[in-house]
Amino acid sequence: MREWTVGPEAGGKRLDRYLAARLGGVPAGALQKFLRLGKIKRNGRRANAGDRLCAGDALQLYLDDDCFEAAPPRRPDPLLSRFRPHLAVLYEDSALLLIDKKPGMLVHPDASEKVNTLVTHVRAYLYQKGEYDPESGFAPAPCNRIDRFTGGIVIFAKTKDALLAVDALIRARKLRKFYHCIVRGALRPPEGVLKNFLLKGEKRVRVLDRPEKGAQAAETRYRTLDARGGMSLVECELITGRTHQIRAQMAHAGHPLLGDGQYGDAAWNRAMGRGSQALYAIRLEFPRELTGVLAPLSGRSFALQSPLEGVLEGGK
Numbered sequence: 001m002r003e004w005t006v007g008p009e010a011g012g013k014r015l016d017r018y019l020a021a022r023l024g025g026v027p028a029g030a031l032q033k034f035l036r037l038g039k040i041k042r043n044g045r046r047a048n049a050g051d052r053l054c055a056g057d058a059l060q061l062y063l064d065d066d067c068f069e070a071a072p073p074r075r076p077d078p079l080l081s082r083f084r085p086h087l088a089v090l091y092e093d094s095a096l097l098l099i100d101k102k103p104g105m106l107v108h109p110d111a112s113e114k115v116n117t118l119v120t121h122v123r124a125y126l127y128q129k130g131e132y133d134p135e136s137g138f139a140p141a142p143c144n145r146i147d148r149f150t151g152g153i154v155i156f157a158k159t160k161d162a163l164l165a166v167d168a169l170i171r172a173r174k175l176r177k178f179y180h181c182i183v184r185g186a187l188r189p190p191e192g193v194l195k196n197f198l199l200k201g202e203k204r205v206r207v208l209d210r211p212e213k214g215a216q217a218a219e220t221r222y223r224t225l226d227a228r229g230g231m232s233l234v235e236c237e238l239i240t241g242r243t244h245q246i247r248a249q250m251a252h253a254g255h256p257l258l259g260d261g262q263y264g265d266a267a268w269n270r271a272m273g274r275g276s277q278a279l280y281a282i283r284l285e286f287p288r289e290l291t292g293v294l295a296p297l298s299g300r301s302f303a304l305q306s307p308l309e310g311v312l313e314g315g316k
Contacts, residue, residue, distance in 0.1 A: 006057040006059065010053050010137065013052070032049060040059065040061050055094070079115070096293075101146065103151040104149060132158070140157060258272060283304070
C-alpha cells in the first residue's frame with residue numbers, strides 16, 4: 001500500500017483525472033476497476049471516480065508496485081519551465097499570493113499580448129516551485145482585476161477553494177480595497193462619497209445620475225490627502241467594484257485623473273507629460289474571524305508605499 005497526500009494545486013480536481021495523471025501507465029479501465037473494488041481509498045473510505053479532491057486529502061492505494069513503476073516521466077511544460085517570472089510578492093501562503101502589479105502589465109492575455117502577462121508570471125513562478133501542475137484541473141487565477149495601466153495589489157488564488165472564498169468575500173463587500181489617485185483640482189468637500197450609476201459600453205462606461213436599465217449602482221468613498229499646484233492626491237475606497245469606477249466617477253465630478261486617456265483631459269495630460277492614469281491599488285484590509293483557507297489573513301492589512309505621493313511635488 002502507498003499513501004499520497006493531495007497538494008493544493010489539485011484542489012477541486014476529479015479523483016479519476018488525478019489518478020490518470022499520476023499513474024500514466026495504468027489504463028483508464030484498470031483505474032475504474034480498482035475504484036470499484038475499493039483498492040483506492042480517500043481518507044480511509046471508499047472513493048468514487050467523480051469525487052472532487054481537497055488539498056490535504058490522503059489517498060490510500062492498494063496496488064501492485066508495477067502500477068507505480070509504469071507511470072512515464074512527465075515532460076516539462078515548454079513555456080512555464082523556461083519562462084523567467086518577475087514578481088513583487090507582497091504576501092504568500094499555501095492558498096494565496098498578493099502581488100504588486102506594475103502599471104503597463106496586463107493581468108490576462110488579450111489580442112495585444114498573449115504571453116507576458118501577470119497570469120503567466122504567477123503560473124511560471126508556482127510551476128517552477130513545484131506548486132502548480134498544469135494537469136491538475138485548476139490553474140492559479142486572479143481574484144480581483146485592475147486595468148493594464150493601473151498598478152497595485154492583485155490577489156491570486158493557488159486553489160479553487162481559495163478562489164471561491166475570496167470571491168465570496170468580495171461579493172459580500174467585506175474586503176476593503178483602497179486606491180490612491182491624482183486628480184485635477186481640489187474636491188469640495190475634501191472628503192465624501194461619490195454615488196451614481198455606471199452603464200457599460202463597448203470600451204468605456206457612462207456615468208448616470210439616475211438609474212437606467214442596465215446601469216449598476218456605483219459608490220466610492222474618497223479622502224483628500226494633499227492638494228497643491230492645481231492637483232490633489234486622493235485616497236479612494238471602493239464600496240462597489242465596477243469597471244473603471246474611480247476614473248469615470250472622478251471625471252464625472254469634474255476631477256479627471258492625471259494621465260487618463262479615456263475619461264481625462266488630453267490637453268492637460270500632454271501639458272503634464274503623463275501618459276498613463278495616476279491610479280494605484282494601494283491597500284487591502286481583511287475582516288476579522290476568517291476561517292478555512294483565509295484564516296491566515298484574518299484581521300490583516302497589506303499596504304504598499306504609494307508611488308503617487310511625490311507627484312504633486314514633482315508636477316508629473
